[in-house]
Structure formats: structure tokens, C-alpha cells
Amino acid sequence: MKSDKDRLQATPDERAARFGQSGLVVWYTGLSGAGKTTLATFTERRLLDRGYPTFLLDGDVLRSGLCHDLGFSIADRHENVRRAGVVAGWLAEAGLFCLVALISPFRSGRAAARARVPAGRFVEVFVNASLDVCEQRDTKGLYRRARAHEISDFTGISSPYEPPDSPEVEVRSDLLTVEQCGGLVLAAVEEKLRVRPSLFGPT
């Protein structure tokens, strides 16, 4: 049983030609409570409604499955981001628009995820809300627990967050609505897709 593996294997170019698109990664980074998953979910809906196949990975999805062996130490959080980057790269290679909503506090981890996809196929979205606002929201009660020292290495409290130097888009989620933020993200995605400029016309 033998065959020419290289001849048979699908290339990204072939996938792009066959399915009329090539995938990309939209990576949402920011503090806990900044609204990453909310914004990613909103963006996914808009992309789906425009006919793009999408997939959304967020912290909860990752932690409940692929990364359930990991804790929240610095090393484990690096590994969590690393795995998300690998899987996002595969999904993009398969032709999907993969949305990743993850605190991903370190520049190195985000840079590694970016390096896994072809140039121009990575949209880094800095979901920027002030620590005060995020802590005030505290939708998951994590800030309270971090302040009470029940959680260690908590980003923004006891562990650093390194903001992106030059993200494709930055949204002030503490000042704008989700619709406004989503519009900025979609515009950034549109910029990457400018070979097909008609797709994001006025709706």
C-alpha cells in the first residue's frame, strides 16, 4: 500500500481556490472582563451572516476540553495560549475564520500564534477596557478572588498584561458599544480581505 503523499495532499492554495476563500485568525486579547468573548461572538455572527465559515475558541471552550490538564500558573497559561495558536492555525489552514478570545497576556505568545499563519492572515484585536472597569464588572467574580489572594498570577492584579504594540485594531470596549467595536473589527478583517472588496459593502 503506497501512494504519492505529496501529490495527493491538499495545499492551502487548493483549499482557497476550491472554497473561494482562505482562512484567517482573528485573535482577541485583553483583560478578564474586557468583553473579548462577547465581541468575538458578535463578530462571528456578522461573519457567518456574510457567508464565512467560522469557529470560535474562547478560554472556557479551551479549558473545558483541550486544556483541561492545565492550571493557571504562568507556565500553564503559556501552554494554553500555545495550544490555542496551534489549533487556530489548523482551522485557518482548513479555510475557516477562526476567532480566538483569550486573555493571552504575553506578547511572545501572541507573536507565536501570528507566526503560525501566512502573512496577512492574522488580525490581532486589542479589546481595551481599563482595569477599573473590568474589576467593577467582575462578571465571573475572579477579581474579587484575586484581591482576596484566592487566585494567584491573575492578569492585571498579580500578573502583568502586555498590551499589543501594533494590533490590527484596538477597541475601547469600556467606551463603545459592542456594535461599534464589532464594526471596527469587521473593518480590520475587511482590510485583510481587500482582494474581495465588495463583500463588506454597506448593509
Added chain:
Amino acid sequence: MKSDKDRLQATPDERAARFGQSGLVVWYTGLSGAGKTTLATFTERRLLDRGYPTFLLDGDVLRSGLCHDLGFSIADRHENVRRAGVVAGWLAEAGLFCLVALISPFRSGRAAARARVPAGRFVEVFVNASLDVCEQRDTKGLYRRARAHEISDFTGISSPYEPPDSPEVEVRSDLLTVEQCGGLVLAAVEEKLRVRPSLFGPT
């Protein structure tokens, strides 16, 4: 920034309706050297040529990226199979035909992967070649190293292989050509897709 996440999120049914298909997992299990990746690559080409978006995960792909932190102990091999199952489930949920070519020696690991996709969306392919034939081929030189005790816990030599009890398809890759084996796999996939029976008509 707030939105109705449940209302916005894409369901598998919506994906299926939008892209005209729902994904599935084709899982190739068997000894090292049985021809899993060769057969998966052949099948992927045939599926792609029929218009299905596919993605192929094999041991090398997994080990070089997502699972590069894992060794070959029993525990690490369980974890390797577990992660493959999670990612395959996501790819299928996104509407792709995900082909996984992995020794996956234990029934429990394969059953867990099956449980991650909806009923009827998992095709277990037992790529069955005798140990003698696999060891004779020894394309990667691993059997020689296992016999020389340079590799421990090597499936078929120093670690058990649990053959599937009731795989969707079993192919004798030591007796049939890759085309013959591939035909059997495609027929099994066709069976799962029988809601669209015309797709695998005579070619």
C-alpha cells in the same frame, strides 16, 4: 458592551444548513506501519475531489505542534489521543471532514473521541496489517529500535494494541491496495452520508 450570546452563537444545524453539510470524523487506527496516513491521505484526496472540505491530522502533525510537550509513555499517549479527539470534534463541529490517522491503541481513547461528535458522525477505520508485515516494512525504523529496547512501550512489541470491536470499516492493508482500501473507507463514509446518496455514485 453586552449581547445575547446564545442568540448569536452558531449552532451545528445552522452550519449544516449554510454550508450544505455537517462535518464528521474519520478515525484511522492500527499498528505503526499499517498504512494509516497513506490511506487517510488517499481518502482525503478523494473527498476533496468530491467537494468536501477536509483536514488531516496524523501522528507527525500532532507531535510536531499541539503535542510536542508529550513523550511516549502510556499516559502521554493517552493524552495525545485525547487532544486529537478534542480537536477532531471541533473541526467536525465547524463542518469539516476531519481525518485522524493515529495508532490510538486503546479502545477507551477511541470511544472518547467518538463520544465527542454526534451519533453517526464518526467512522472508525481499522487499518489492519499483521504485526509481521508492519515490522518487515518498518518504514521509520521504529520496530528495530523497539526490539533493541531503545524505545519502550511500543505498540505491538512492548505495549498492547486493542483492536476495535465493531469499527465502521476494517481494511486489510497488508492484502489490499490503497485504492481498494480507500474504496471501502469511502463506502463507509457514504453510508454515514446516505441522506445525500447521489454523491458517491459510480465514478
